[in-house]
Amino acid sequence: MPDPGTTAxxxxxxxxxxxxxxxxxxxxxxxxRGMPAHVSLLYPFVPQSALTGRDEKRVRxxxxxxxxxxxxxxxxxxxxxxxxxxxxxxxxxVDAFRAQWPxxxxxxxxxxxxxxxxxxxxxxxxxxxxxxxVSTAIGSLxxxxxxxxxxxxxxxxxxxxxxxxxxxxxVPDGP
Numbered sequence: 177m178p179d180p181g182t183t184a185x186x187x188x189x190x191x192x193x194x195x196x197x198x199x200x201x202x203x204x205x206x207x208x209r210g211m212p213a214h215v216s217l218l219y220p221f222v223p224q225s226a227l228t229g230r231d232e233k234r235v236r237x238x239x240x241x242x243x244x245x246x247x248x249x250x251x252x253x254x255x256x257x258x259x260x261x262x263x264x265x266x267x268x269x270v271d272a273f274r275a276q277w278p279x280x281x282x283x284x285x286x287x288x289x290x291x292x293x294x295x296x297x298x299x300x301x302x303x304x305x306x307x308x309x310v311s312t313a314i315g316s317l318x319x320x321x322x323x324x325x326x327x328x329x330x331x332x333x334x335x336x337x338x339x340x341x342x343x344x345x346x347v348p349d350g351p
Contacts, residue, residue, distance in 0.1 A: 182332045183227060183340070184219035185235055185273055187266065188212050191322035192249060192295050195261060198313040199298040203306055206259075206298035210336035215266050215293050217273040217327065218280060224331050232329065232341065234276055239327035239343035242269050250319040252311050253294065255287075257302055259310045260294040266324060267293045 192213035200207045222231050251262045270293045274282060282291050297314055301307045329340045343349070 178220065178332055180332050180334055181224040183221040183224055184330050185217040185221050186214040186328050186330055187217065187324045187326070188214045188328055189295060189322040189324065192320060194317055195295060195297045195314045195320065198317060199259065199310045202309050202313060206301050206310065208299065213295050215263050215295055217270050218277060219283060221280065235327060235329055236343040236349040238272055238276060239345050240348045241272065243346035244323065244325045247322045247324055248319050249295065249322055252315050252318065254307055254311055257300055258296070259298040259301065259307055259314070260296045261314065261318065263293045263295060
């Protein structure tokens with residue numbers, strides 16, 4: 177678990193909640209409760225203590241550059257300790273956010289320089305049998321339609337992940 181003050185820029189996908197629910201029913205320890213189904217655009221982001229108004233303005237501006245979009249979640253991917261569903265339609269958004277903050281390594285470099293856009297469904301599953309059960313369960317729910325409508329800047333507090341603000345996709349920020 178990251179430390180309080182850690183931030184992330186995400187697109188929350190409420191329509192993908194059934195994927196997390198399916199994994200939760202298999203093993204609740206594999207699902208990060210308190211954080212809804214989402215695609216991380218940049219995690220970790222600028223630490224809360226160093227976050228500036230300029231960073232927030234850039235997040236809002238980038239969100240405005242991309243339209244809200246309908247998605248079709250269709251492919252399960254697995255890696256040791258990890259089960260996810262890819263979201264290739266959001267890769268250009270992910271790439272744009274990463275390009276704006278080139279000094280920030282996605283996931284601390286854990287998944288390489290350019291991890292694919294995805295919804296993490298289960299983490300920490302070291303047992304291949306459990307991972308296979310999660311993959312099968314979520315695979316039975318696919319394809320799943322979802323709508324990407326907004327970017328959120330979220331911050332980890334003592335109470336869990338909290339939204340600092342939401343910026344609608346494709347909607348310019350005020351003057």
